[in-house]
Every structure is written in structure tokens, then in C-alpha cells.
Amino acid sequence: xxxxxxxxxxxxxxxxxxxxxxxxxxxxxxxxxxxxxxxxxxxxxxxxxxxxxxxxxxxxxxxxxxxxxxxxxxxxxxxxxxxxxxxxxxxxxxxxxxxxxxxxxxxxxxxxxxxxxxxxxxxxxxxxxxxxxxxxxxxxxxxxxxxxxxxxxxxxxxxxxxxxxxxxxxxxxxxxxxxxxxxxxxxxxxxxxxxxxxxxxxxxxxxxxxxxxxxxxxxxxxxxxxxxxxxxxxxxxxxxxxxxxxxxxxxxxxxxxxxxxxxxxxxxxxxxxxxxxxxxxxxxxxxxxxxxxxxxxxxxxxxxxxxxxxxxxxxxxxxxxxxxxxxxxxxxxxxxxxxxxxxxxxxxxxxxxxxxxxxxxxxxxxxxxxxxxxxxxxxxxxxxxxxxxxxxxxxxxxxxxxxxxxxxxxxxxxxxxxxxxxxxxxxxxxxxxxxxxxxxxxxxxxxxxxxxxxxxxxxxxxxxxxxxxxxxxxxxxxxxxxxxxxxxxxxxxxxxxxxxxxxxxxxxxxxxxxxxxxxxxxxxxxxxxxxxxxxxxxxxxxxxxxxxxxxxxxxxxxxxxxxxxxxxxxx
Ligand SMILES: [Cu+2]
Numbered sequence: 001x002x003x004x005x006x007x008x009x010x011x012x013x014x015x016x017x018x019x020x021x022x023x024x025x026x027x028x029x030x031x032x033x034x035x036x037x038x039x040x041x042x043x044x045x046x047x048x049x050x051x052x053x054x055x056x057x058x059x060x061x062x063x064x065x066x067x068x069x070x071x072x073x074x075x076x077x078x079x080x081x082x083x084x085x086x087x088x089x090x091x092x093x094x095x096x097x098x099x100x101x102x103x104x105x106x107x108x109x110x111x112x113x114x115x116x117x118x119x120x121x122x123x124x125x126x127x128x129x130x131x132x133x134x135x136x137x138x139x140x141x142x143x144x145x146x147x148x149x150x151x152x153x154x155x156x157x158x159x160x161x162x163x164x165x166x167x168x169x170x171x172x173x174x175x176x177x178x179x180x181x182x183x184x185x186x187x188x189x190x191x192x193x194x195x196x197x198x199x200x201x202x203x204x205x206x207x208x209x210x211x212x213x214x215x216x217x218x219x220x221x222x223x224x225x226x227x228x229x230x231x232x233x234x235x236x237x238x239x240x241x242x243x244x245x246x247x248x249x250x251x252x253x254x255x256x257x258x259x260x261x262x263x264x265x266x267x268x269x270x271x272x273x274x275x276x277x278x279x280x281x282x283x284x285x286x287x288x289x290x291x292x293x294x295x296x297x298x299x300x301x302x303x304x305x306x307x308x309x310x311x312x313x314x315x316x317x318x319x320x321x322x323x324x325x326x327x328x329x330x331x332x333x334x335x336x337x338x339x340x341x342x343x344x345x346x347x348x349x350x351x352x353x354x355x356x357x358x359x360x361x362x363x364x365x366x367x368x369x370x371x372x373x374x375x376x377x378x379x380x381x382x383x384x385x386x387x388x389x390x391x392x393x394x395x396x397x398x399x400x401x402x403x404x405x406x407x408x409x410x411x412x413x414x415x416x417x418x419x420x421x422x423x424x425x426x427x428x429x430x431x432x433x434x435x436x437x438x439x440x441x442x443x444x445x446x447x448x449x450x451x452x453x454x455x456x457x458x459x460x461x462x463x464x465x466x467x468x469x470x471x472x473x474x475x476x477x478x479x480x481x482x483x484x485x486x487x488x489x490x491x492x493x494x495x496x497x498x499x500x501x502x503x504x505x506x507x508x509x510x511x512x513x514x515x516x517x518x519x520x521x522x523x524x525x526x527x528x529x530x531x532x533x534x535x536x537x538x539x540x541x542x543x544x545x546x547x548x549x550x551x552x553x554x555x556x557x558x559x560x561x562x563x564x565x566x567x568x569x570x571x
Pocket of ligand 1: 314
């Protein structure tokens with residue numbers, strides 16, 4: 001980079017430095033770090049609502065028909081509303097805002113070495129639309145008829161029958177909220193891609209971009225490429241509900257299967273949309289706390305491309321018993337099993353990174369390692385479900401439910417805690433309490449397994465999902481099965497209790513924690529070379545990058561942290 005360009009960059013930077021008042025700093029921010037925190041805080045509040053819903057319906061399953069403390073009575077309709085919105089909230093209003101929008105916003109400019117997103121006002125707009133979408137969803141719980149209860153997949157005809165929803169707005173507000181959320185992420189994604197491609201620090205080549213940033217960008221591209229058909233579908237569903245069209249209603253010549261195709265063409269890539277950011281964050285954490293370079297950076301990246309590509313041709317594995325042609329099902333079995341190959345390779349790379357490293361078991365590392373362990377169970381059980389011969393029996397059983405909670409819980413909750421505990425010192429300039437962090441980790445990870453591991457066996461015993469009271473089914477009302485349900489619910493209550501420790505640790509550390517140095521973890525990506533928290537505009541002078549992805553020449557970086565690296569050559 002020429003001297004001239006550097007000067008220009010510095011000038012732009014100086015302009016940013018005037019003091020902002022409260023309104024412009026926090027209510028109408030353009031700083032990517034503040035917008036990131038808005039997303040993260042909104043996501044955390046939504047996580048509390050989603051967790052509260054899970055508590056209510058799990059209590060109903062353990063003690064059917066009894067009053068749930070701090071909630072009330074959960075009837076059949078209420079139960080459907082709770083499970084539907086638990087799923088919707090956790091995926092669209094927790095995983096997406098926290099992992100993609102929140103941490104994407106926070107780390108992309110810092111890790112690639114630039115002062116902000118390239119379209120800061122677009123960034124703010126996307127958060128504002130996201131906030132509106134969350135409020136619309138919350139509003140839908142309070143309208144006449146209550147919140148939507150047609151499952152997060154929203155299959156017609158249940159979700160679209162006009163007579164069901166003409167006076168009740170719950171289902172339509174739900175569709176509207178989801179559509180708004182999609183618009184927000186389409187706008188936000190433009191920023192992530194453009195910033196990463198065009199605003200990197202001088203010298204940072206494509207293959208120098210940190211894996212966490214790469215994976216968030218890939219996730220955004222996957223999202224953009226898959227969501228179009230579903231937005232169209234959502235508009236059609238809305239019209240079916242409100243103005244009497246019959247796109248998805250057989251009574252008027254429509255086809256309910258069409259929705260399933262539109263939904264899962266998005267729904268399966270969506271798994272990777274939220275998975276990739278966590279995989280990237282975990283990769284960065286593992287390299288830092290094992291003091292090694294990522295084993296096979298390029299291979300990991302290429303396998304992510306392969307996963308992303310394949311994720312577009314697997315969707316019908318959700319429809320094996322929906323009446324699709326069995327010969328077509330075979331094609332989807334093959335593609336589904338194929339997708340496990342790149343992911344297995346990625347797991348191998350992560351484990352190989354640990355091999356021979358000097359591993360430090362700090363809280364973020366515990367989360368990262370537990371992600372690998374839990375996600376492996378989720379991934380392996382997915383192979384069984386991907387085979388149509390088995391899926392015919394497993395479909396809509398608790399085996400499916402246990403499988404996807406072993407993917408989504410590690411992705412969303414473990415990924416969120418890994419990222420928060422890792423970047424907390426950078427975000428707030430203070431350290432979180434390690435002891436409380438570890439107590440919270442074990443108090444979350446052990447109960448998580450106690451909740452969901454038994455559910456595999458409930459599924460194998462034939463327990464169907466989406467039933468609010470198993471006492472109506474003699475085969476499923478046995479004492480043994482009920483004991484398992486009570487155990488799972490009790491474990492959930494224990495897990496929720498330990499979240500209070502996290503909330504306490506989070507807020508107390510934010511104001512009273514030990515002051516964080518620039519680089520508490522001795523990492524060597526660019527965000528750790530500047531003060532904690534970084535000033536508005538991030539870098540005083542643009543960093544120059546002259547070597548591979550985990551070997552930056554950032555000012556303040558100490559090469560001794562990474563003994564296996566040779567000292568960089570002068571460029
Ligand atoms: Cu799928």
C-alpha cells in the first residue's frame with residue numbers, strides 16, 4: 001500500500017473521532033460495535049423468552065395438566081403455541097442475530113483491520129428492521145386467539161386455512177415477523193460481504209482472512225441464495241390466510257407439498273447458515289487456546305464451500321414420508337450422506353489442531369471443545385435420519401427432536417457462550433470471572449446432555465413429537481417413559497437456574513470486572529492489537545498484514561506467544 005493511500009485512510013479516520021452524543025451513539029448508531037451489541041442484547045432477551053417457553057412446555061410434559069409455576073395452565077393450543085415459538089425464536093431471533101449479525105458485526109471490521117462496515121447506515125437500518133420484527137413476533141402472543149401454533153415449519157393446510165385465521169392474527173403476524181426478519185438479514189448481509197471483500201487491511205489476501213470471518217460471509221451468502229423462494233412462499237401463505245387464495249390449499253386446487261419444498265429449500269441451508277459462524281468462532285478459539293495454527297486452513301475453507309454447495313440439494317430429506325417419489329428420495333439420501341464428508345473433515349482438522357498443542361482450559365476453550373463433542377453426536381445421528389429406510393420410522397419422533405437439539409444447542413447456545421466469553425474482554429474492556437464462567441459451563445453442559453440424551457430413547461420407544469399429553473396414549477403413558485420425561489424436565493430447570501449465574505457474571509464483570517489488557521488471551525488476530533474496548537474507528541493506523549492467517553504483523557503483537565512461528569520477513 002502506498003504512503004498516499006495510508007494518509008487518506010488516516011484522514012477519514014480522524015473525521016470519525018468527534019464525540020457523539022447519547023442519541024447518536026446508542027439510539028442511532030453507525031458504529032459497528034454498538035450495532036453488534038444491540039443485536040447481541042436483543043438476541044439474549046429473545047433467548048430468555050425462548051427458554052421460558054421451553055420451561056413451560058417441558059413442565060407440562062413432566063406434570064401433564066398441572067399448573068406450571070410462574071406460567072399457569074398449558075392447554076393443547078397453548079402447548080402448540082409454545083413449541084412453535086420456542087423453535088422460531090431460538091433459530092430466527094437468537095441464533096441468527098447473535099451469531100451472524102451480532103458477532104459478524106463486531107468481529108468482521110476488527111479482524112480484517114478496517115474502521116467500520118462499508119455501509120454503516122444500512123447496517124443500522126437492518127438492526128432497526130430486526131427490532132421491529134422481534135416486536136411484531138412478541139405482539140403476536142397477545143392478539144386475540146393467541147400466538148401461532150402451527151409449528152416453526154408452518155405446514156399448510158394447518159397454517160393457511162382461512163377459516164382458522166380470519167379473525168385470529170397470530171399466524172399472520174408470525175409470517176410477517178419472519179418475513180421482516182429475513183429482510184433485515186438480507187440488508188445486513190450485503191454489508192458483511194462487501195466489507196470483507198473490499199475493506200481488508202493492506203496485505204490481507206483472501207487466504208489470510210480469519211476463518212471466523214470467512215464462515216460468517218459464507219453463511220450470509222448461503223442465506224441470501226436460499227431465502228428468496230421462502231419469502232415468495234411467505235407472501236403466498238399470507239395471502240392464503242388473509243385474502244382467501246389457495247396456493248397451498250387442496251380445497252382450492254393448491255398444493256400443501258409446495259410449501260414443504262419452498263420451506264426446506266431454505267430450511268436445510270439455514271442449518272449451515274447458523275452452523276458456519278459457530279464453526280468459525282470455534283476454530284479461532286481452538287487455535288488460540290491450543291497455541292497452534294489451524295490444521296489445514298485451506299482444506300477447512302474448501303470443505304465449507306462443499307458443505308454450502310451440497311446444502312442446496314438435500315432439502316427433501318425432510319419429506320421422505322410426505323408422499324414424494326421414492327426414487328427421488330434415493331437421490332436425497334445420497335446427497336445427505338455425502339454432506340457428512342466435508343463436515344467430518346472439518347472435525348478432523350479441529351481435532352488435529354489440538355494435537356500436540358499446549359492447551360489452556362479457559363472458559364471459551366471449554367465451550368469450544370464441548371461444541372465439538374456435542375455437535376459430533378448431532379452430526380452422527382443425522383446420518384441415520386438421512387437414510388430414508390430409517391427415517392420412515394424415525395420421522396416426527398423424539399429421535400429427530402434429540403438429533404436437532406444436539407445440532408442446534410451446540411450451534412446456538414454453546415456457540416453464543418463461546419463467542420461471548422472469548423470476546424467479552426474486547427467488547428467491554430473487562431475480564432469475566434473465570435470461576436463463575438466454569439461453574440456456568442458445567443452447569444449448562446451436563447444438564448444439556450441430561451435433557452436430550454434420554455430423548456433419543458424416547459424416540460426409539462416410539463414417542464411422537466408435538467403431543468401435549470402422553471397420557472392419552474396407553475403405549476406412551478408407562479411409568480418408565482414418564483420418568484424419563486420428568487428427568488429431562490428437571491435437568492432443564494437445573495440448566496435454566498445456572499443461566500442466572502451467567503447473567504450475574506456478565507453484568508457484574510461488565511462494570512466491576514478486572515480491567516482487560518489489549519490481548520488477554522495472547523491471540524494474534526488483529527482485534528487484539530488495539531485497546532479493549534476499541535475506540536470509535538478501531539485502528540489508529542491501518543495495520544499491515546504480511547503473512548498467513550494467524551500470523552499478523554499487528555502493532556503490539558508479541559511473536560513469543562506463537563513459538564512455532566518463524567519471525568516474519570520484512571516486506
Ligand atoms: Cu435438513
